[in-house]
Amino acid sequence: MFSKVYRPLCVNFFRKNWARCYYDTPDFTKNNYNIQRGNYNSLDESHISYFRNLLGDDRLVMDLSDLEKYNIDWMNHLRGNSSLVLKPKTTREVSKILTFCNENKLAVCPQGGNTSIVGGSVPVLDEIVISTERMNQILDLDHISGVLVCEAGCILQDLDNKLSEFDLMMPLTRSRQQIIRIRPDDAPRFRC
CATH class of the missing domain: 3.30.43.10 (Uridine Diphospho-n-acetylenolpyruvylglucosamine Reductase, domain 2)
Incomplete structure (x- = not known):
């Protein structure tokens, strides 16, 4: 079952920042769920x-x-x-x-x-x-308090790389950190 569902190692995963790990x-x-369209144009x-x-x-x-x-x-x-x-x-x-x-x-x-x-x-x-992929700028970094303000499309690994230049780090680690973007539950200000 596993070999049928997943492509081995998803070769394009890191190269294209996107992978199709399934065949179909x-x-x-x-078509699969009973979903009614809302009152939208x-x-x-x-x-x-x-x-x-x-x-x-x-x-x-x-x-x-x-x-x-x-x-x-x-x-x-x-x-x-x-x-x-x-x-x-x-x-x-x-x-x-x-x-x-x-x-x-x-x-x-x-x-x-x-x-x-x-x-x-x-x-x-x-x-x-x-x-939000184009909203990827660091807006402010307070080196003393360690507070980072960034846009919603920042990739966690990119933030961590930038912070390492100042001997700081992102206090958040997730799987797929190389491609995962900031999300609403990450919004509270982290101290780096």
Whole structure:
């Protein structure tokens, strides 16, 4: 069973920062569970135009092959049907995106590194994915108190590497630290 399910060592895991550890692409989540669509609108060209004006073409993902890594969970059990991924760089852009989506009744799915093993970061239907991967800056580091302030898309290993330059370390270790991004439960200020 194990050899059928997992590819040996997931060769592309570290090279591409993403791995498909299973052979088959899962069916859409909506086909496997009794999920009712909420009172949301579907994405149309006017919505895409707004996002394109706000972020530019390079921070919109609409190509089907590129969308796969955002639509399928880490364990390859769940599959959403999002046709758009947005990659904001600032909280102001996130705020504008969420305000627009709220006003236009568009469903969203926030996503960090998509390394969740329970599928919470994967769209269920056709939600717009808001990826935090471009929000990866250290905003402040107090060398005396050891308080680090960073954006939501920072990778734990990158933070630890940066802190090591100051003889500090991240007081948090997780498996897959090389690819895992900061999450809401990491938000309390750590002392490094």
